[in-house]
Amino acid sequence: TANGINRGLLGQNGCIDWVHFSFPQDGISGNFVVGLARQVWENTDIIWAVTMNAEDQGEERGLSYTIDNSTWHTALIGERIYNVYAEDSLVFAASENGLWKSIIDDPHDTPMWALFEPAIQAILLEDSLVFDTDEILTNEVISFAFDNRPYYSQAVLWLGTLDGLARSSDIEGRNWQIFRAEYDPNKIYAYPNPYSPYSHNLLDGDGYVRFHTSEVVSYTIEMSIYNFALGIVFNKKYDRRSGTESLKWDGKDQNGKLVDNGVYFINLKFAEKQNRSPEDHWLKLIVVK
Known part of the structure; x- marks a missing residue:
């Protein structure tokens, strides 16, 4: 509830x-409780709670947990947690800063946490040396699910973010498949447009605009960005064989300084067909900070 945690035991009389457990007397980090999870491991029931600050002075965001149904401990203090999930020895917490994972060896030990890197998709295209590369351009993970249905040969991780849905069959999250709403695969465009580096696709403090291309057969895509006076402000070649980053721009010039508000012209140079030289593909982008 918004006033702590309640545990109910059903008696024989029905x-x-x-x-009732609350801050500060019972040790939870805050009284606004927005999520609960039960973990059964090493003959121990562990209850995890997403606890946030409500109205009392000293309350903090984070996780609260108990291994004996009475004494509470805290973890990830200061983190804005959205949901928590536990499976065997694993605990996952979706947060404003990303997905956290802890492996509980002994329930009586203090849990140690590791933060996943933002999801990157690098799928090697069939009969090719290049990757279908995509990225989740936000640190924030709103929701998480651990999927161990027999439909999959091994457990699958699901992430819900402000920039789409991601799925990985790697428990370490080293490679993901990313899903988004429908888009036109045959068009070349920038999105969002207009674009703000202060509010769109914020990742590690930078905001990005994406570029979607039609079919590309060349190994590299060269991106050149010009201001309204056709002075070049940024140039970069993206190697599609690396599988490390998607086609994007952080709104900065070649010296790392944010560009001014205005209209910019984007030239993407790549080949769309085999045995053809790279061609120019022009876009217009509005930058509004």
Whole structure:
């Protein structure tokens, strides 16, 4: 609830006996509780709670957990957690800064946490040396699911973000497949447009605009960005064989300084057909900070 955690035990008479836990007397980090998860591991029931600050001074965001149903401990203090999930020895927490994971060896030990890198897709195209590369351009993970249905040969991780849905069959999250709403695969365009480096696709403090291309057969895509006076402000070659980054721009010039508001012309140079030289593909982008 917004006033702590309640544990109810169902008696033989059908009545529920309630025990209330709250900040500060019971050790949870905050009284606004927005998520709960149960973990069963090493003959121990562990209850995890997403606890946020409500109205009392000293409350903090984070996780609260108990291994004996009465004494509470805290973890990831200061993190804005959205949901928590536990499976065997694993605990996952979706947060404003990304997806956290902890492996519980001994329930009585203090859990250690590791933060996943933002999801990157690098799928090697059939009969090719290049990758279908995409990125989740946000640190924030809104929701998480651990999918161990027999439909999959091994457990699958799902991430819900402000920039789409991602799925990985690697428990370490080293490679993902990214899903988004429908788009036109035959058009070349920039999105969002207009674009703000202060508010769109924020990742590690930078905001990005994406570029979608039609079919590309060349190994590289050269991107050149010009201001309204056709002075070049940025140039970069993206190697599609690396599988490390998608086609994007952070709104900065070649010296790392954010460009001014205005209209910019984007030239993407690549070949769309085999045995053809790279061609120029022009776009117009509006930058509004």
